[in-house]
Amino acid sequence: MYTQALNTSDADDRHIEDAGRAAAFQARIDAEERIEPNDWMPAAYRKTLTRQISQHAHSEIVGMLPEGNWITRAPSLRRKAALLAKVQDECGHGLYLYAAAETLGASREELVDLMLAGKAKYSSIFNYPTLTWADIGVIGWLVDGAAIMNQIPLCRCSYGPYARAMIRVCKEESFHQRQGYEIMLTLARGSEEQKAMAQDALDRWWWPVLMMFGPPDQASQHSDTSTMWKIKRFSNDELRQKFVDATVPQAQYLGLTIPDPGMKQNADGHWEYSAIDWDEFKQVLAGNGPCNRDRLAARRKAHDDGAWVREAAQAYAEKRKHRQVAQAAE
Ligand code: BYC
Numbered sequence: 001m002y003t004q005a006l007n008t009s010d011a012d013d014r015h016i017e018d019a020g021r022a023a024a025f026q027a028r029i030d031a032e033e034r035i036e037p038n039d040w041m042p043a044a045y046r047k048t049l050t051r052q053i054s055q056h057a058h059s060e061i062v063g064m065l066p067e068g069n070w071i072t073r074a075p076s077l078r079r080k081a082a083l084l085a086k087v088q089d090e091c092g093h094g095l096y097l098y099a100a101a102e103t104l105g106a107s108r109e110e111l112v113d114l115m116l117a118g119k120a121k122y123s124s125i126f127n128y129p130t131l132t133w134a135d136i137g138v139i140g141w142l143v144d145g146a147a148i149m150n151q152i153p154l155c156r157c158s159y160g161p162y163a164r165a166m167i168r169v170c171k172e173e174s175f176h177q178r179q180g181y182e183i184m185l186t187l188a189r190g191s192e193e194q195k196a197m198a199q200d201a202l203d204r205w206w207w208p209v210l211m212m213f214g215p216p217d218q219a220s221q222h223s224d225t226s227t228m229w230k231i232k233r234f235s236n237d238e239l240r241q242k243f244v245d246a247t248v249p250q251a252q253y254l255g256l257t258i259p260d261p262g263m264k265q266n267a268d269g270h271w272e273y274s275a276i277d278w279d280e281f282k283q284v285l286a287g288n289g290p291c292n293r294d295r296l297a298a299r300r301k302a303h304d305d306g307a308w309v310r311e312a313a314q315a316y317a318e319k320r321k322h323r324q325v326a327q328a329a330e
Contacts, residue, residue: 061264065298087099143180152170213237
């Protein structure tokens with residue numbers, strides 16, 4: 001009894017102390033201060049950032065697969081060199097992001113294992129197939145375009161390492177978006193077959209791209225806390241709307257038709273789009289999209305094939321450590 005009473009009092013003190021720290025933490029966020037790895041932060045802030053940054057890292061890595069599929073089939077040396085560089089950039093983004101997640105105390109191994117076990121999410125968009133060369137144009141134009149729309153505000157995210165990683169990522173994504181749009185422009189000004197191929201790719205990717213921004217605001221379970229902590233600066237629906245408004249004139253310039261007959265421009269200038277099929281989104285998140293199984297199988301194989309590299313790096317690090325210890329003892 002007596003001991004329990006002491007414990008309760010300790011817990012109360014801790015609770016009061018944490019409440020004080022949480023208030024000071026929120027005041028720093030409200031003052032637009034950056035939170036750095038060694039600063040105190042509420043466990044829930046750490047958890048949501050680890051979740052979002054690791055999902056983002058997985059998306060970059062899995063996102064190499066649909067485009068990697070076309071490196072050997074790119075129609076010219078120039079296109080091949082640009083696509084190869086783009087896919088390598090995505091890998092680099094994944095690595096910066098895993099490094100940013102590690103500053104929160106999660107190891108890269110455990111995060112990757114969760115993804116390979118199918119327990120951690122990655123962006124729904126990468127579960128769709130790349131059937132023709134025009135899909136590579138659409139990915140650059142729309143998938144990278146959507147990614148930029150979402151990631152520019154993340155450059156002002158309250159967590160320092162994530163915000164700083166996003167600055168370089170956004171610069172590279174902007175190059176990716178232009179190379180995609182240039183592919184689309186070439187196809188749209190090409191033969192009738194090329195134009196039809198470009199339209200077909202737009203038809204297949206349009207709705208999945210709108211789903212990239214996440215569930216509608218009323219169904220977004222993390223938005224309230226992420227907005228309070230200034231991880232999110234705009235809601236899912238706000239970013240989706242900004243993306244649609246920016247993209248419609250680009251499609252018009254290409255002479256392509258957005259596959260939404262109900263789309264119309266409102267008096268305030270915004271483009272109103274039809275209802276999104278959220279059942280399809282839920283199915284893809286549940287692992288039942290067209291390519292979910294292939295994507296995970298490809299990542300698991302790459303992970304297994306790379307085991308010897310990790311083992312060799314580990315053995316080298318241990319040898320080096322022993323050498324340094326021996327040298328220090330001399
Ligand atoms: N796909 O409460 P919500 C790229 C999940 S890569 C799958 O609104 P939040 C690129 C969400 O995680 C692009 N899952 O969540 C790479 C949550 O599930 P959990 C990747 C999604 O976090 C290669 C649940 O649904 N970009 O650019 O407030 C080539 C409820 O959602 C999706 C990023 O990761 C989705 N589309 O907002 C080219 C950006 N949407 O965790 C390009 C960083 C939602 O509770 N992430 N979910 O199990 C974010 O900005 C935010 O996490 C989101 C979602 C806007 C995506």
